[in-house]
Amino acid sequence: MSLKFSVGDLTIHRIIEQETTFLPALDMFPGLAPDALAEHRTWMKQAGALDDSDTLILAFQSYIVKTPHHTILIDSCIGNDKPRPNRPNWNMKTDDTYMRGLAAAGFSVGDIDYVMCTHLHVDHVGWNTRLENGRWVPTFPNARYVFDKTEFDYWTETNGKTEVPPFRDSVLPVVEAGKSEIVRNDFAIGDHARILPTPGHTPGHAAFTFGRGKDDAVFSGDLMHSPIQTLFPELSPKFDVDQAQAAKTRRSFLERYCGTDTLCCTAHFPSPSAGRIKRKGNGFVCEMA
Ligand SMILES: [Zn+2]
Numbered sequence: 667m668s669l670k671f672s673v674g675d676l677t678i679h680r681i682i683e684q685e686t687t688f689l690p691a692l693d694m695f696p697g698l699a700p701d702a703l704a705e706h707r708t709w710m711k712q713a714g715a716l717d718d719s720d721t722l723i724l725a726f727q728s729y730i731v732k733t734p735h736h737t738i739l740i741d742s743c744i745g746n747d748k749p750r751p752n753r754p755n756w757n758m759k760t761d762d763t764y765m766r767g768l769a770a771a772g773f774s775v776g777d778i779d780y781v782m783c784t785h786l787h788v789d790h791v792g793w794n795t796r797l798e799n800g801r802w803v804p805t806f807p808n809a810r811y812v813f814d815k816t817e818f819d820y821w822t823e824t825n826g827k828t829e830v831p832p833f834r835d836s837v838l839p840v841v842e843a844g845k846s847e848i849v850r851n852d853f854a855i856g857d858h859a860r861i862l863p864t865p866g867h868t869p870g871h872a873a874f875t876f877g878r879g880k881d882d883a884v885f886s887g888d889l890m891h892s893p894i895q896t897l898f899p900e901l902s903p904k905f906d907v908d909q910a911q912a913a914k915t916r917r918s919f920l921e922r923y924c925g926t927d928t929l930c931c932t933a934h935f936p937s938p939s940a941g942r943i944k945r946k947g948n949g950f951v952c953e954m955a
Contacts, residue, residue, distance in 0.1 A: 745792025784887025819871025866912025
């Protein structure tokens with residue numbers, strides 16, 4: 667399994683926290699017809715994206731990008747000690763898989779200069795913080811944490827109406843510790859990291875593009891969850907906040923990178939999770955690296 671890629675002057679590491687069954691395909695994608703699933707079952711299973719009961723298999727992981735100047739962690743996964751009663755695999759877990767993955771890739775928590783979250787969902791912010799003496803503290807003590815302003819404002823407002831636990835335990839403590847940068851779409855880190863607005867899954871969802879002068883790699887976050895969505899870009903999961911916008915964003919993202927040598931690093935596609943976008947029929951495929 668590939669855990670490391672080199673493109674341009676970047677080195678990219680995957681830190682996998684879980685790779686496991688998630689939701690039944692027909693439940694996650696209300697627009698997916700049973701006969702369409704039947705038609706695509708074989709390659710989905712071969713790709714490791716579907717199990718024998720038609721349940722989708724997703725990876726949950728962070729990427730670490732080493733540029734010539736910085737070490738940047740993208741999406742901080744699930745985390746430990748967090749009450750997530752609706753998700754037994756995540757609820758109050760205490761395993762050391764993530765920290766062992768970080769060490770195996772050659773990093774300590776102190777090495778990370780920036781943490782960038784594509785959006786503020788529970789499985790993308792978890793390791794932003796860890797429990798220390800009963801308090802949530804930033805896991806990466808030397809990092810600036812980058813949050814998109816549209817996204818941050820959306821969750822601030824939502825949390826103001828009804829408490830959003832991952833926002834409370836994994837985002838606000840970082841802000842309170844003075845470690846956050848709430849940024850707009852023109853934000854960049856040196857000449858290597860940029861924001862590509864990709865709204866739909868959440869209002870301020872952002873992809874991140876990396877490379878000097880061109881996009882050697884792009885981190886697509888949750889603008890897509892499963893390889894079936896590259897073939898059918900209009901297939902939106904039930905938890906996309908704006909499903910029509912998400913469908914438009916997905917197709918224009920795939921069109922933008924189709925036929926280029928940009929390495930597309932997905933959040934949730936099965937291992938190796940990263941590849942290059944090619945055209946197929948009226949859709950696309952991500953040819954795994
Ligand atoms: Zn996700």
